[in-house]
Structure formats: structure tokens, C-alpha cells
């Protein structure tokens with residue numbers, strides 16, 4: 001991103017807005033920070049100044065059109081232009097539709113839709129004059145698949161996606177190619193948002209998995225500022241949900257409803273009725289990026305699982321390639337071992353004994369399993385066309401056999417073998433004794 005970009009962010013005092021401000025500051029942007037809490041914004045300005053960024057705090061209620069226009073004017077007066085405007089301030093209410101207080105319903109629409117509308121008008125006026133700029137609207141996955149008990153929030157986020165389409169169309173018709181509108185679509189994010197929400201369900205609102213970190217959204221927003229896209233869904237789970245919703249809407253909506261009821265509203269922790277931060281902000285000391293839902297840790301955990309899957313898949317592909325090239329038995333054995341190791345790890349059954357057994361088995365079975373490249377294993381079974389799976393299956397079977405307790409029939413078999421050996425040994429001894437006796441006679 002070019003240095004000294006002028007960035008306005010609404011809802012900058014906590015959560016995604018705060019994380020985004022910090023990230024832009026690290027890119028040497030000049031920041032204009034808005035929300036209702038003066039003290040939280042002042043503290044953030046100090047934090048950003050400490051890392052060498054220029055920032056100013058402009059306390060603003062986004063439902064006040066005059067105040068939003070004043071926010072834009074302050075940005076231009078102080079820094080001469082507006083390069084990026086992030087519409088991010090939002091609130092929510094949880095309650096059954098029939099009993100949700102209509103004032104709260106209206107307030108959510110007012111903050112989440114009209115707040116963005118005022119921001120978009122103020123920003124686009126300046127950007128159209130400049131013939132340059134990026135407006136970024138933070139929507140939500142709930143704007144794609146709405147949830148029960150939070151109708152106005154889902155409606156508002158669907159409206160924000162529609163607003164983005166409409167604004168892009170007008171800019172295209174005006175041939176204003178340098179001005180862009182991007183929509184960010186986050187899934188559940190670890191911010192204080194849920195405890196800021198109004199609530200009339202009697203159940204505490206908790207972050208519904210999968211939970212991502214606010215930094216991930218901030219990173220995407222900063223990227224969009226220099227490489228705008230129409231819409232960006234954050235996280236692979238979110239992207240998969242959007243794709244699946246287009247294919248099987250009823251299934252996804254049913255799943256979302258059940259999941260919200262089960263995992264978004266706690267059955268353990270009760271909550272009294274509250275208007276949350278709809279009409280007044282949270283205390284200044286409740287202005288963190290994280291809401292305490294371990295978004296960073298959970299993101300890292302998901303990444304680790306993805307890596308294991310990737311390495312496992314990669315190993316299978318590598319095995320196929322190696323065997324296809326009639327590679328050395330040693331390489332094939334190594335690939336076999338790695339595949340089985342990965343599969344075992346994925347099955348979560350990794351103990352030291354497993355690894356030892358695996359290594360031991362793979363050492364002994366490797367060359368024979370690897371011989372599939374010649375089309376025939378040492379047992380004479382053709383392995384053409386299934387070289388990737390067959391050796392793995394054989395190795396797993398061998399492992400299972402090695403670890404299995406000895407059965408009656410195995411014992412019986414070994415007894416049979418032992419007695420046959422004993423008979424053969426007895427016969428040999430008798431033959432030798434007879435020959436010795438004959439020698440003595442001759443002598």
C-alpha cells in the first residue's frame with residue numbers, strides 16, 4: 001500500500017475497527033478514527049502515535065448525518081483528501097421476531113444501514129471529486145445466510161451487500177474507474193460484538209464456531225484498499241458456506257438455524273434483558289480488539305489441521321508419482337511410511353508405540369509394497385491401477401495384524417507348525433542313528 005494514505009474508519013474503538021486501524025497505521029497510513037467513545041479513541045490515537053503513525057479521533061454517532069459529514073470534512077481539512085473509507089460501525093439485537101422491541105429493531109437498521117449510507121455519501125462525494133478512492137463496507141456472512149432471533153441484523157447485512165452492488169453499478173455508468181466499492185463478508189469474529197449486542201432471549205450470546213480473529217479481517221481490509229475487489233468472504237469455512245448455500249439453500253438454512261439455536265445462544269449461561277450498546281456505548285475500558293473467544297488460537301488450530309491434511313494428501317500424490325516412475329524400493333518404502341504415518345496421525349491415534357510399530361512395519365513391508373511400480377507385489381498380487389491405495393491398505397492391515405491380540409486359531413496354527421517340526425526332527429534323528437549303527441556293523 002502506498003505511504004501516507006488517508007483512511008477513515010467508523011467503529012474504530014473496538015473489535016475489527018480497532019484491529020484495522022492498527023494494521024493501517026503499520027502501513028504508514030494517516031488515520032481518522034470515529035465511534036461514540038471519545039476516551040477509547042484517544043487511547044487508540046496514543047497507541048498509534050507510539051508506533052509512528054498520524055491519527056486523529058473524531059467522536060461520531062453514525063446515525064447522525066451531520067456528524068458523518070463533519071467526519072469527512074475533518075479528514076479533508078487535516079489531511080487534504082480521503083483515500084479509503086471503512087464503514088464498519090454496527091450493532092445487533094437478539095430476540096424472537098414477534099417480541100423484539102420495535103425501537104431496537106429500528107435502531108439496528110438505523111446504525112447498520114443508514115450509518116453506512118451517510119458514510120458512503122460523504123466518502124463518495126470526496127472520492128468522486130478526487131476521481132480516486134476506495135469505499136469498504138463491512139457486511140457479514142449473516143447477510144448471505146440469515147439467522148433466527150436476529151432478523152434486523154441479517155436484513156441490514158444483506159442490504160449492505162446490495163448497497164455495494166448498486167454503488168458499483170452507478171460508478172461504472174459514470175465511468176469513474178478510479179473509485180471502487182468493496183464489500184467484506186466476515187464469518188464469526190473474535191470481538192466484543194456479542195456482549196455489546198442487545199439481548200431478549202434469556203440466554204447469553206456466545207461466538208458461534210468457527211471463530212476467526214479480527215486481525216484476519218483487518219488484513220483483508222488493508223489488502224482491499226490497494227487491490228479492491230467487489231466482495232471478499234473471509235475464511236475458507238465462510239467461502240464454503242456461501243458456495244454451499246447457492247447449491248442447497250434449504251439444507252444450509254436449516255443447518256444455520258439449528259446451529260444458531262445450539263451454539264450461538266448459551267444453554268448454560270442466562271442473560272437478563274439488555275439494550276447492549278444500541279443507544280449508548282460500552283464503558284471505555286471495554287474497547288479491546290478481542291472479545292476473549294480465542295480467535296487467534298482457533299485460527300492457528302484450523303491452520304495446523306489444514307497443514308496435516310495437505311501434507312497427507314501431498315504424500316499420497318508423491319507416492320503415486322514415485323511408483324509411477326518405477327522409483328527405487330527404498331523411496332517407495334519411505335513414501336509408504338509417510339502415507340501411513342499421516343493417515344494414522346489424522347485418525348488421532350498417534351502414540352509412541354504406534355510410531356514404532358509403523359516404522360518397523362514400513363521397514364519390513366516397504367520394498368514389497370513399493371514393488372507395485374512393477375505391477376506385481378512379492379505376494380504375486382497385481383497392484384496396477386490402485387498403487388496409491390493398495391499399499392496403504394496392506395500396510396494398515398499389517399499394522400492391525402501386528403497389534404492385534406493373538407487369536408485361538410493363530411495359537412492352534414503355531415501349535416500345528418511346532419508339532420510338524422518336532423516330527424521332522426525326530427525322523428532325522430532316527431535316520432542318523434540307523435546310519436551310525438550300519439557304520440559300526442561294517443567296521
Ligand SMILES: NC(=O)c1ccc[n+]([C@@H]2O[C@H](COP(=O)([O-])OP(=O)(O)OC[C@H]3O[C@@H](n4cnc5c(N)ncnc54)[C@H](OP(=O)(O)O)[C@@H]3O)[C@@H](O)[C@H]2O)c1
Pocket residue numbers: 010011012013014015016017034035036037040060061062063087088089090091111138139140141185186187188189190191192193194196277280281282
Ligand atoms: N464479530 C463478528 O462476529 C462479526 C461478524 C461479521 C461481521 N461483523 C461486523 O464487523 C463490524 C465491527 O464489529 P465488531 O465485531 O468489531 O464489534 P464491536 O467491537 O462491537 O465494534 C462495533 C463498533 O461500532 C461502534 N458503534 C456502534 N454503534 C455506533 C454508532 N451509533 N455510531 C458510531 N459507532 C458506533 C462501536 O463503538 P462505540 O460503542 O464507541 O460507538 C464499536 O467501535 C460490524 O459491522 C459487524 O457487523 C462482525
